[in-house]
Amino acid sequence: xxxxxxxxxxxLAFCTKAGIExxxxxxxxxxxxxxxxLIPECxxxxxxxxxxxxxLWSLFRWLRREGGVAGTxxxxxxxxxxxxxxxx
Numbered sequence: 124x125x126x127x128x129x130x131x132x133x134x135l136a137f138c139t140k141a142g143i144e145x146x147x148x149x150x151x152x153x154x155x156x157x158x159x160x161l162i163p164e165c166x167x168x169x170x171x172x173x174x175x176x177x178x179l180w181s182l183f184r185w186l187r188r189e190g191g192v193a194g195t196x197x198x199x200x201x202x203x204x205x206x207x208x209x210x211x
Contacts, residue, residue: 130178133165146183147192154179154196158203169203176202 137157143149154176161172183195 126174127178127181130175131182133161134175134179146186149183149192149196151196162203169205173202173205 134157137160138144138149138153141153141156143153157179158172158176161167161175162169167175180195183192186192187195
């Protein structure tokens with residue numbers, strides 16, 4: 124659970140740098156840009172970036188249920204392709 128909190132704090136820092144102040148200003152494009160930014164800038168693997176995607180999806184689903192936003196911007200974001208590993 125603490126990992127999701129860290130993921131959301133990282134997203135908030137990203138939004139601050141991008142000048143996004145309110146949850147309803149987050150769009151699908153912002154989520155896609157954020158996910159694309161995580162791998163080269165933060166050095167994350169695709170599995171970790173997908174965990175960030177799930178944390179965002181969960182947050183916006185909760186915000187929508189509570190009436191804080193009208194939609195879930197990350198809902199349509201596809202998971203990043205994870206490399207397949209050969210069996211040992």
